[in-house]
Amino acid sequence: MGFPAFFDAVPGIVLRDPLAELLGAADGGLIEYRYADAVRLAGHSCPTVAGAWLLTARALRALYGDAIPERGGIRVDFGEPLESGVAGVVAGIAGLLTGAAGGGGFKGLGGRHARRNLLQFDVAEVDGIRFGRLDGQGAVVVALDLSPVPGDPRMGELLPLVLQGAAGAEERTRFGELWQERVRRILVDHHDDPRLTTIVRV
Secondary structure, three states: OOOOHHHHHOOOEEEEOHHHHHOOOOHHHEEEEOHHHHHHHHOOOOHHHHHHHHHHHHHHHHHHOOOOOEOOOEEEEEOOOOOOOOHHHHHHHHHHHHOOOOOOOOOOEOOEOOOOOOEEOOOOOOOOEEEEEOOOOOEEEEEEOOOOOOOOOHHHHHHHHHHOOOOOHHHHHHHHHHHHHHHHHHHHHOOOOHHHEEEEEO
């Protein structure tokens, strides 16, 4: 039931959630999220999940600097429709960390702490993904590019065998190892590589 060891090497993200503090769920409202939490939410670990984690972490750093980001205090707008590509997967990870939710999110308590409709799709004026602080202290548009961290060419040979059920046990194991090695490189080796994200203040 264990995760790959490199998950522990991925820097965590500490956020302050005022709702969690109010309801006594976390001391001072402080909650640390780890990459394993994103994997549990998505049900798998892949470059998209890793990229969404990295993209959101960098957006939060750009918005808050060295201060602790406020979970529930951020709006996330996608230029893409929900059904487009991997927008839904990325949104799931962004929502996990920011607290932003769609129409089914928490409606609030006493007129405060609402998370509902803070996550929107198909926003015409957004080219990429926009993260904006609800306190009016800034917004950034972020785009992801994982091409600087290509996968091992052997994955292309193994994938058809795995999908067709023609791969042996060793081949299936090797494919999984190569798959996660790319994820490791994205999150650990290239954690601070500026080529992977474009961040524009708006």
